[in-house]
Amino acid sequence: MVAPALSSHGISKAFTTGHITQQVIKDSSLDIFPGELTLVVGPSGSGKSTLLSILAGLLRPDSGHVLSLGVDLWTLKEAEIDRFRLNHCGFIFQGFNLFSPLTALENVILPLQYLGIRGGSAERRARRALDEVGLGPRAHLRPIELSGGEKQRVAIARALVKEPQLIFADEPTSALDKTNGQITVDLLKRIAHEHRAMVLGVTHDPRLLSHADRVIELEDGYVKSDRRSSTTVEEPHHAPD
Amino acid sequence: MVSLARSSLVYDWRRYAAAVFAITFAGLLVLVQLALLLGLFGTVSVAIDQSDADLWIGYPKTQSVDLGRPLPPGSTVNAWMHRSVRRVEPLTFAIGDLRRPDGVAVSVFLYGIEPVPEGLAFARKLTPEQRRLLDEPDAVIIDVADQAKLGANVGALVEINGKRARIAGIVEGIRGVGTVSVLTSRASLRRFSPDLGTTTTYQLVALRSGARPARVAGEIADAGGIKRYGVWTAEDFSVQSQIYWLLESGVGIGTGFASALALLVGVVITSQTLGGAILASLKEFAALRALGVSNASLRQVVLEQSWWLGLIGLGLTGLLTAASAWLGDTAHVAMSFPWWLLLGVSAVILAVALGSGLLALRPLYQADPANLLR
Numbered sequence: 001m002v003a004p005a006l007s008s009h010g011i012s013k014a015f016t017t018g019h020i021t022q023q024v025i026k027d028s029s030l031d032i033f034p035g036e037l038t039l040v041v042g043p044s045g046s047g048k049s050t051l052l053s054i055l056a057g058l059l060r061p062d063s064g065h066v067l068s069l070g071v072d073l074w075t076l077k078e079a080e081i082d083r084f085r086l087n088h089c090g091f092i093f094q095g096f097n098l099f100s101p102l103t104a105l106e107n108v109i110l111p112l113q114y115l116g117i118r119g120g121s122a123e124r125r126a127r128r129a130l131d132e133v134g135l136g137p138r139a140h141l142r143p144i145e146l147s148g149g150e151k152q153r154v155a156i157a158r159a160l161v162k163e164p165q166l167i168f169a170d171e172p173t174s175a176l177d178k179t180n181g182q183i184t185v186d187l188l189k190r191i192a193h194e195h196r197a198m199v200l201g202v203t204h205d206p207r208l209l210s211h212a213d214r215v216i217e218l219e220d221g222y223v224k225s226d227r228r229s230s231t232t233v234e235e236p237h238h239a240p241d
Numbered sequence: 242m243v244s245l246a247r248s249s250l251v252y253d254w255r256r257y258a259a260a261v262f263a264i265t266f267a268g269l270l271v272l273v274q275l276a277l278l279l280g281l282f283g284t285v286s287v288a289i290d291q292s293d294a295d296l297w298i299g300y301p302k303t304q305s306v307d308l309g310r311p312l313p314p315g316s317t318v319n320a321w322m323h324r325s326v327r328r329v330e331p332l333t334f335a336i337g338d339l340r341r342p343d344g345v346a347v348s349v350f351l352y353g354i355e356p357v358p359e360g361l362a363f364a365r366k367l368t369p370e371q372r373r374l375l376d377e378p379d380a381v382i383i384d385v386a387d388q389a390k391l392g393a394n395v396g397a398l399v400e401i402n403g404k405r406a407r408i409a410g411i412v413e414g415i416r417g418v419g420t421v422s423v424l425t426s427r428a429s430l431r432r433f434s435p436d437l438g439t440t441t442t443y444q445l446v447a448l449r450s451g452a453r454p455a456r457v458a459g460e461i462a463d464a465g466g467i468k469r470y471g472v473w474t475a476e477d478f479s480v481q482s483q484i485y486w487l488l489e490s491g492v493g494i495g496t497g498f499a500s501a502l503a504l505l506v507g508v509v510i511t512s513q514t515l516g517g518a519i520l521a522s523l524k525e526f527a528a529l530r531a532l533g534v535s536n537a538s539l540r541q542v543v544l545e546q547s548w549w550l551g552l553i554g555l556g557l558t559g560l561l562t563a564a565s566a567w568l569g570d571t572a573h574v575a576m577s578f579p580w581w582l583l584l585g586v587s588a589v590i591l592a593v594a595l596g597s598g599l600l601a602l603r604p605l606y607q608a609d610p611a612n613l614l615r
Contacts, residue, residue: 083533085531086533089531089533091532091610095524097524099525101248101252
């Protein structure tokens with residue numbers, strides 16, 4: 001049996017706007033496993049991005065625990081959480097968020113420098129990551145010279161280059177056409193399998209679901225269903241044997 | 242090594258140009274104003290700067306060279322006994338009343354110097370021939386810039402304090418701020434102003450080559466509890482005199498106010514530019530935050546940018562200042578760029594850039610990665 005890379009226990013989160021308080025996540029508990037691509041789906045407002053933020057150490061929950069690689073994440077100080085993300089987490093966003101003054105290669109090298117990896121070894125690792133997403137020959141180009149799909153692959157290389165155990169992807173395909181969306185999600189799946197990394201994505205794109213190893217459906221802050229690609233698991237926090 | 246700060250400056254130079262110009266022109270405005278002011282007040286210390294003395298002995302705590310008072314006797318004993326001292330020479334100041342050939346009276350500032358060939362006073366202005374002219378009784382030398390005011394040419398007869406005097410020569414560049422300077426020998430000065438007696442205002446000291454003026458100044462200083470005289474190096478006394486007038490005249494305050502305003506505008510434009518650049522890249526910064534890059538590291542990026550902006554601004558200020566100095570020189574405008582002014586303004590320019598960077602950091606705290614996941 002494989003231990004989960006990430007588990008949440010009874011997390012809740014509410015947002016208050018004026019006099020209105022909305023409970024976005026309600027007592028949610030989940031186990032996410034390494035070596036597979038897990039997608040969280042749900043309609044807009046179902047709280048899936050909020051859930052991802054809490055699990056990734058970006059947004060503090062009102063209650064509950066997140067056990068990330070065995071660390072009780074939200075008991076750490078702000079700087080320690082930063083350090084944890086630096087060492088273990090990769091992120092992919094809907095909007096790519098690449099620095100336009102930097103080439104693809106430099107965008108990938110940048111996070112390595114903050115890990116203290118510089119010079120030749122940083123460049124070698126960045127080139128390897130770009131090769132892995134199939135962009136080796138276009139490493140010298142700036143984001144403006146790349147297509148949307150290529151930009152997202154640079155962003156994936158940037159997330160991958162640190163060799164993180166945890167990769168989070170927020171709507172990674174919603175700014176892409178069908179072909180590029182499929183390339184991206186297949187890439188994420190391959191990374192999960194080959195690097196034995198946990199890849200947790202959030203999407204509302206139904207076309208991607210067939211590519212995922214596991215699909216968790218969220219509605220109104222609750223887990224509505226939890227399916228594996230072959231079998232369907234009704235109990236959301238049930239670990240596979 | 243990938244530098245986000247430098248790459249952004251190069252790639253997005255149009256955006257940052259406004260900040261560079263703001264820094265450059267703030268620096269240039271401050272520098273040229275102060276150089277003009279120092280140039281103007283440099284004429285205050287013309288007696289020091291155009292003489293060959295290494296040290297000046299004068300009344301204790303004299304703030305500016307033109308405010309000298311009679312020296313008590315015995316002020317030069319220490320100087321004469323010091324082995325590094327080559328020459329000690331008296332210089333006397335007096336206020337006089339010059340009556341032009343047409344009868345009009347003008348107040349003048351009289352310098353009584355030693356007319357010997359090896360004399361130190363105004364040695365950088367007077368040729369040995371001009372010095373010899375002063376050897377003749379009643380001979381005076383005036384500045385070319387005062388010639389019209391005195392209505393006199395070489396050879397003209399005038400009266401100083403009711404005594405006969407003769408314009409023996411004309412030089413350029415001995416004029417002080419708002420005063421008419423007249424050079425004469427100490428012997429003639431005693432005739433013009435008999436009540437001076439044998440008093441002198443300063444003793445000019447020249448040292449043997451290799452001697453260190455600051456050190457000798459300390460060694461020949463009055464060791465008594467109540468000082469009867471003060472000793473300054475020529476350079477210190479010159480700067481001290483200029484600063485006194487800078488602060489005393491009120492012109493310094495006006496320049497200071499205008500400079501502060503220029504710097505403030507520089508800070509506002511630079512910080513706005515940097516802040517705008519941060520806002521434009523807010524999502525990218527937030528993505529770095531998500532990847533675990535600390536706020537402190539992002540602050541460093543902005544501060545590195547402001548540092549480079551400061552350096553570029555400094556370089557441009559340097560070029561434009563050189564151009565201004567050349568223009569001023571061509572047009573005979575007195576400007577002065579001492580090293581401490583250049584160093585001080587450079588430091589201020591870099592401080593403006595870094596301060597602007599610090600002010601621009603506020604938008605960076607909006608780079609909350611959770612906002613990317615909405």
